[in-house]
Amino acid sequence: MVCSLATAFVTSAARAEPIGGVRQSEGLSAPVFGRIPDALDPSLPVVANGLNETVIGVPEDDIALETTVFKPDGAGPFPMIVFNHGKLPGNAHAQPRNRPIALAREFVRHGYVVVVPNRRGFAGSGGDYTGHGCNVEANGFGQARDVAATVAYMSQQPYVDKTHIVVAGTSHGGLTTMAYGARDAIAAPGVRGLINFSGGLRQDECAGWQKNLVGAFGAYGEHVRLPSLWLYGDNDSVWQGDLSAQMYSAFVAHGAHADMLDFGSYKSDAHRLVGDRDGVQVWWPRVKAFLAQIGMPTSVQYQVAEPRAPQASGYANLDAVQSVPFVDENGRAGYRNFLNQYSSRAFAVSDSGAWSWAEGGDDPMSVAIAGCQKQSADPCRLYAVDDAVVWKGAGAETQTASR
Structure with missing residues (x-):
């Protein structure tokens, strides 16, 4: 999903x-x-x-x-x-x-x-x-x-x-x-x-x-x-x-x-x-x-190899909705929805405020990034994966999915 x-x-x-x-x-x-x-x-x-x-x-x-x-x-x-x-x-x-x-x-x-x-x-x-x-x-x-x-x-x-x-x-x-x-x-x-x-x-x-x-x-x-x-x-x-x-x-x-x-x-x-x-x-x-x-x-x-999530960054608690960067109220509502999904999940954002989440399938990380990228000319990066925030702040280069 x-x-x-x-x-x-x-x-x-x-x-x-x-x-x-x-x-x-x-x-x-x-x-x-x-x-x-x-x-x-x-x-x-x-x-x-x-x-x-x-x-x-x-x-x-x-x-x-x-x-x-x-x-x-x-x-x-x-x-x-x-x-x-x-x-x-x-x-x-x-x-x-x-x-x-x-x-x-x-x-x-x-x-x-x-x-x-x-x-x-x-x-x-x-x-x-x-x-x-x-x-x-x-x-x-x-x-x-x-x-x-x-x-x-x-x-x-x-x-x-x-x-x-x-x-x-x-x-x-x-x-x-x-x-x-x-x-x-x-x-x-x-x-x-x-x-x-x-x-x-x-x-x-x-x-x-x-x-x-x-x-x-x-x-x-x-x-x-x-x-x-x-x-x-x-x-x-x-x-x-x-x-x-x-x-x-x-x-x-x-x-x-x-x-x-x-x-x-x-x-x-x-x-x-x-x-x-x-x-x-x-x-x-x-x-x-x-x-x-x-x-x-x-x-x-x-x-x-299987899809592997980035390590938790400690940037914020997973349920800290207000900590998600760039997004507006619709994006925060989307993040709350993301938190209600099963544990194989990912949430991605871009600097311009685009966002997307994915749950299930084979690689929700790649799907979330792709969904976000369809809405944004700026690069999309992972904010949270499964039960951890992986975001390290704007300009970080380690937020994409790895295998």
Whole structure:
């Protein structure tokens, strides 16, 4: 979530998308989050914070799918995860290229190639999005064609271990992942399992859309033979009530092997779990156990830098609103709002009085500075990060985020 001047908007909210057989429940509600990485062996090789990110075109019939690849250094071959994105409201081509940095960082640390295709009609991929009206089952199968094309193409790359593949997705991408497992995965024997983060498709314009959604998962469950892990939270803004339990029950009713984890509440909305760096501590332990069960690697192979906050400066107490320099009363109101956010947060200001705050995502420091800079010709610098003031006064050169 970011706020610039007096305008607030959510960067990772997905309105139109989203549940194994054991259902589990873990109480992971917490007001404070903080990434606690595994202990690292300093002798491990280091992957630069860019994660060797490249953008390629994956051929799919008559078009190319704009696809982001993150990978470790070296020739491989590396195990692969193909990750499927959700769907924002509006024109699919207007949706930004998907870059799940927090998820990619964790998998690259563990030696994986992370492949993120934008499906047909999304972002810079060719063609147009085809929704199949209110037919959710057909929608999922249509989307899964692009996943199949991606798995087939990437399996031929010399740096990919085509015998160790997992397919995952969030929201609409979670539905797509399960549809892929029901039909196209048969042609890819190297795919060992499926991971569904809050998957489904919400269609408020369709009468009985919940029934359609449950029916689609039931249909997929008749054919999926791969093991799958489903992760859903209690305070999901898209899937309310017992809808996730209905989807899960329909899926496993025909013998599909799947485990569903109810991870409780996550911040203000469980649907944002995968987009947050803070969410890694919630989903990774269970995903790691699932990967081990299906014969995928789970040991840390690389060191990867994460966004690091500047040290506290002692300039002022965090809650001293009047100490924030340059800003007017609107800016002070914005800072009070910032103080009410979760602990992964940043507030930035400029000499001319522009300001912005950001919470969550992968790097709120960079987002806050960028939001402030859109409003100012003067350089923006960090005033506060997480629970500390880092500002050192006008003219200081140490206020930007570091890695």
